[in-house]
Amino acid sequence: MKKVELVTGILDANDVLAKQNRELFRNKKIFLVNLMSSPGSGKTAILERTIASLQEELAFGVVEGDIYTTKDAERIQAQGVPVVQINTEGACHLDASMVAKAFENLPMDNLDVIIIENVGNLVCPAEFDLGQDCKAMVLSTTEGNDKPWKYPLMFREAKVVILNKIDLLPYTDFDVTQLENDITEISPNAKFFALSAKTNEGMAEWCAWLKAAVKEKKQQ
Amino acid sequence: MKKVELVTGILDANDVLAKQNRELFRNKKIFLVNLMSSPGSGKTAILERTIASLQEELAFGVVEGDIYTTKDAERIQAQGVPVVQINTEGACHLDASMVAKAFENLPMDNLDVIIIENVGNLVCPAEFDLGQDCKAMVLSTTEGNDKPWKYPLMFREAKVVILNKIDLLPYTDFDVTQLENDITEISPNAKFFALSAKTNEGMAEWCAWLKAAVKEKKQQ
Numbered sequence: 094m095k096k097v098e099l100v101t102g103i104l105d106a107n108d109v110l111a112k113q114n115r116e117l118f119r120n121k122k123i124f125l126v127n128l129m130s131s132p133g134s135g136k137t138a139i140l141e142r143t144i145a146s147l148q149e150e151l152a153f154g155v156v157e158g159d160i161y162t163t164k165d166a167e168r169i170q171a172q173g174v175p176v177v178q179i180n181t182e183g184a185c186h187l188d189a190s191m192v193a194k195a196f197e198n199l200p201m202d203n204l205d206v207i208i209i210e211n212v213g214n215l216v217c218p219a220e221f222d223l224g225q226d227c228k229a230m231v232l233s234t235t236e237g238n239d240k241p242w243k244y245p246l247m248f249r250e251a252k253v254v255i256l257n258k259i260d261l262l263p264y265t266d267f268d269v270t271q272l273e274n275d276i277t278e279i280s281p282n283a284k285f286f287a288l289s290a291k292t293n294e295g296m297a298e299w300c301a302w303l304k305a306a307v308k309e310k311k312q313q
Numbered sequence: 314m315k316k317v318e319l320v321t322g323i324l325d326a327n328d329v330l331a332k333q334n335r336e337l338f339r340n341k342k343i344f345l346v347n348l349m350s351s352p353g354s355g356k357t358a359i360l361e362r363t364i365a366s367l368q369e370e371l372a373f374g375v376v377e378g379d380i381y382t383t384k385d386a387e388r389i390q391a392q393g394v395p396v397v398q399i400n401t402e403g404a405c406h407l408d409a410s411m412v413a414k415a416f417e418n419l420p421m422d423n424l425d426v427i428i429i430e431n432v433g434n435l436v437c438p439a440e441f442d443l444g445q446d447c448k449a450m451v452l453s454t455t456e457g458n459d460k461p462w463k464y465p466l467m468f469r470e471a472k473v474v475i476l477n478k479i480d481l482l483p484y485t486d487f488d489v490t491q492l493e494n495d496i497t498e499i500s501p502n503a504k505f506f507a508l509s510a511k512t513n514e515g516m517a518e519w520c521a522w523l524k525a526a527v528k529e530k531k532q533q
Contacts, residue, residue: 133460185434
């Protein structure tokens with residue numbers, strides 16, 4: 094009983110801070126994406142391709158969540174984009190207070206969009222509101238078709254579902270139509286993109302959507 | 314501060330129950346495997362192949378951990394093996410008390426080996442001792458070479474590391490030698506197996522190791 098009470102308390106406290114983050118991003122007119130997936134689905138690769146494609150049109154900032162390393166942040170830094178690394182030191186997700194501190198180290202007056210790459214985990218990150226405009230999740234074709242029903246909270250929370258590694262479709266038994274049907278059932282309003290961060294196939298549609306969403310936020 | 318204290322308390326309580334599980338398995342001379350990985354690495358597929366290969370020689374029991382569904386348990390049940398499903402209802406890992414209850418529903422006097430398939434998650438399951446003889450983890454070739462250093466606790470805890478989906482090696486840039494070097498550094502005593510649950514390549518070595526480990530436990 095105590096465990097449940099405490100967890101609720103943590104989530105309540107997180108929601109207060111998430112609201113503050115949301116207010117900050119409303120004022121700054123920066124579009125905030127919370128990017129989530131299993132380990133190894135390709136979040137960083139998608140981020141690299143997205144930045145390379147839109148860097149001349151949009152000013153990006155990135156927050157990298159990782160348990161211990163700075164590997165992903167180094168990949169993003171190599172693209173010349175401001176990036177802040179959060180090491181959770183064992184914690185399996187980011188929370189609103191962690192990202193609030195990270196924002197203090199980004200040039201907030203000069204950015205159009207900030208993408209937070211969450212810790213690789215299909216479970217807990219879905220529970221923590223970071224104050225984002227959009228929760229986006231990545232599934233890769235090699236992970237199998239059973240994931241939406243095994244991890245329904247993540248799929249329900251996602252406003253964007255990206256299927257990555259479509260270049261590997263010929264070598265797996267992944268069924269894209271089945272995934273689209275499952276998403277329609279679990280999260281009917283979610284946008285769906287199928288792409289390969291390796292070959293670049295399908296990246297243009299996702300980038301076009303992101304660009305439009307950033308512009309829409311600017312005009313609010 | 315309170316959060317840290319409570320988490321420590323949960324882990325301490327878990328250790329007491331894990332010790333009880335370990336004692337039970339010592340008495341029954343059943344070998345207990347705690348199988349962990351990211352979502353979609355292929356734990357269930359490996360389990361299916363392992364059971365098919367050794368079913369005539371060893372009496373298997375299976376505990377399936379899943380947040381909501383019974384999909385994996387149904388796959389194992391189809392093989393005619395006693396299986397108990399644990400639905401964690403949101404929790405991202407199994408703990409010693411959950412599996413202790415599951416054992417009550419298995420024919421413990423007639424089993425040689427029980428494999429617990431943990432919730433798909435590279436983070437939290439590594440923290441919870443279930444009383445197992447062996448923590449085994451699966452990484453798949455499509456998840457990338459950066460995982461050992463990004464999720465070091467999981468790799469450090471694993472006494473067996475299985476690389477799955479080697480059939481996809483030609484289509485990825487995964488470096489098996491690099492993985493072996495990283496494992497040697499992080500967990501020098503871990504056994505390493507490279508295999509494909511899809512093509513069956515490499516399954517024989519893992520099955521031979523498991524069979525020997527089960528027999529060794531019988532003789533203790």
